[in-house]
Amino acid sequence: MGAQTQEVFGRDSGKLVEAYLMTMNQGSINIGRMLETLEIVLDESIETNVRLGQLVAQHEPTQYTEIGCGLGIPSLTLEKLGYASDSTFDKSRGRVDLGKQLARSLGLHRTKYEVKNFRYWYPTMHAGSFLVAHNPAGEGSNGDLEVDVLELAIARNYNLALVPRPNLDESLRELSPRCRAESSLLKREERYCSRLRESGYNVKVHDIGIIVPANVIIAVK
């Protein structure tokens, strides 16, 4: 279990693992195929979600929306740290229901879960609010959802906290420094950072992975 997950959720951390396993079973991920790496994937996924929430909390957001939330662990982390979401949404009712169930089991009631499709619905907040997204991706996604999140932030002057969609096989290969340098994930991240800097943002990239490299892009106006 990741250190920050333990710090924020303490003895409740196991509930996050159980809930995460359920969302994986619900989706297209074939758990059987990757049993060997399941524990790493679970710990990493939960920990990077928690770390994303912690990093956003450092900016003391007055408003924020989490897009493609799944269980909404960044929002739950933010709530634990004293911040409530304007919207924590996903197009999948099943995932949102699991998120709500997890929140209830943690005694957290201020995270505003919603079933919404980002293709047809955009959050409305004041400029300077945060858009938060951890691995926002559709089935068989080519990354267009995260580009849409980034472009919405730029268009509306929102701050952005984005963990781009990893390609798991690629991420595992990235454990080798040479592969890391050649990775298309890093190239994507570089493109996003340039686009944000050109649009007037201060951009910082934090590696929030434990074993597998995972970056969060924090862009603030």
Ligand SMILES: C[S@@+](CC[C@H](N)C(=O)[O-])C[C@H]1O[C@@H](n2cnc3c(N)ncnc32)[C@H](O)[C@@H]1O
């Ligand atoms: C890879 S999962 C990540 C879930 C969660 N953020 C996490 O990292 O644990 C991508 C999520 O994006 C959601 N999603 C995909 N397209 C979406 C859309 N158009 N609007 C809202 N959510 C969407 C999926 O339902 C899924 O829950």
